[in-house]
Amino acid sequence: MVLGITFKSIRVDTVCFFASRSAAFSSSYEALGRLRLPVVAATFSFSGISSIHIDEENAAIDAVNHLTGLGHRKINMICGSDFTFGKQRLEGYYKALDAAGIERDTSRVLFARYYTAESGMYSMRELLLRNRDFSAIYAATDELAIGVMRILKDEGLRVPEDVSVVGFDDIEIADYMIPRLTTIRQPLEEIGGQTAQTLHRAITGNSVSKAEQVLPYKLIIRESTARKNSNSYFEERKHGKYETHEKETVMWRNSGT
Numbered sequence: 001m002v003l004g005i006t007f008k009s010i011r012v013d014t015v016c017f018f019a020s021r022s023a024a025f026s027s028s029y030e031a032l033g034r035l036r037l038p039v040v041a042a043t044f045s046f047s048g049i050s051s052i053h054i055d056e057e058n059a060a061i062d063a064v065n066h067l068t069g070l071g072h073r074k075i076n077m078i079c080g081s082d083f084t085f086g087k088q089r090l091e092g093y094y095k096a097l098d099a100a101g102i103e104r105d106t107s108r109v110l111f112a113r114y115y116t117a118e119s120g121m122y123s124m125r126e127l128l129l130r131n132r133d134f135s136a137i138y139a140a141t142d143e144l145a146i147g148v149m150r151i152l153k154d155e156g157l158r159v160p161e162d163v164s165v166v167g168f169d170d171i172e173i174a175d176y177m178i179p180r181l182t183t184i185r186q187p188l189e190e191i192g193g194q195t196a197q198t199l200h201r202a203i204t205g206n207s208v209s210k211a212e213q214v215l216p217y218k219l220i221i222r223e224s225t226a227r228k229n230s231n232s233y234f235e236e237r238k239h240g241k242y243e244t245h246e247k248e249t250v251m252w253r254n255s256g257t
Contacts, residue, residue, distance in 0.1 A: 038202035042195045043186070044084045045212050052194045054217040056085045059184045060092025061099075062219050063166045064138055066182070068100040071228035072136040072164060076108045078123045078148060079140045080115050089140045089168060108134070112144055120147020128155065135163060135228045142167035142174045142183055149177065149224070160226035170220055179223035187215050 041051035067075050077093050080086040094104055110127050112119040120139060124147060127134075137152075139145035145167030149159055157163050159179055167174060170185035194213055 038199075040195055040198050040202070042191055043188075050198055050213075052191050052198070052213045052215065054186055054191075054215055056088035057092040057095070059168070059217045059219075060089040060138075061096045063168065063184050064093050064096030065099070066219060066221065066225065067136045067138065067164060067166060068096065068102070070136075070164065070225060073100070073102050073228075074108075074134040075102070075136045075138055076110075076127050076134045077138045077140070078110050078112055078120060078127070078144050080113075080119075080144075081111045083115075086115075086140055093138055112140075115141040115143055117143045117147035117150070120144035121151050122147075124148045124151035136225075137163060137165045139165065139167050142169045142171045142181060145181055145183070145224075146173070146177065149181075159224050161229070164225040164228075166225060170218075174220075175222070177224070182222045182225040183220050185218040185220050187217065190215055 039049045041049055041053070043053050044056075045051040045053055064075060075093075075097070077090065079090045079093075090109070093109075097104055107130055108127075110123045110130075112123045120143060123144065124137070127137075128151070137145070137148050139148055145165050149165055152159055152163055152165070159165050165181065167181050167183040170183045174181040174183050194215070
């Protein structure tokens with residue numbers, strides 16, 4: 001109840017939550033409900049309140065479909081157990097594997113402690129110890145992907161010639177990485193704008209819909225992904241040429257498709 005007392009004491013009119021942990025949000029929402037405060041969820045969904053977000057699961061499916069479309073079948077994932085989007089992005093990974101006829105293998109999934117580049121580095125080291133036979137990595141955030149790319153380079157693995165890497169979020173540095181990172185772009189500016197409008201309507205006494213607003217996302221194909229070479233780095237092979245993405249390609253995905 002401390003949360004409710006705090007909000008009441010400072011005369012809060014409405015509350016917005018970003019990228020919430022499921023359990024923590026549920027308890028906070030109960031406290032806010034007792035105060036009858038309007039609540040908006042940004043970047044995630046929660047039953048019974050206004051929420052503005054993308055379809056995280058389908059976005060993850062598109063990210064992994066991109067890899068399977070390039071011929072990759074041994075795809076590892078670095079995820080996280082925290083925050084609601086982590087579970088949705090993991091489920092999308094599994095569903096994409098199912099659609100491609102690839103058997104689920106839990107040894108190919110590692111749960112990072114945090115969604116940071118440092119955690120991505122630790123996680124990539126662990127995956128290399130577990131299973132060195134892979135050709136692609138799907139990371140649940142760009143920060144994780146950046147850590148992955150660092151360790152791959154340290155281990156003498158080339159991106160994308162030996163290992164393709166896909167991230168999620170399209171943070172600013174993704175376009176400045178070498179190679180530039182293939183990722184899912186969230187419309188964060190639009191999410192912020194829609195959230196601000198919803199909050200303003202609540203503050204000014206207008207009715208606020210409790211429906212979900214599912215915004216379109218984009219698969220941004222850059223240089224960190226390539227067609228799988230028939231001769232894997234992890235096998236005895238002759239060096240060959242690789243097909244890389246020299247230019248940025250944008251694939252649109254709307255919530256209605």
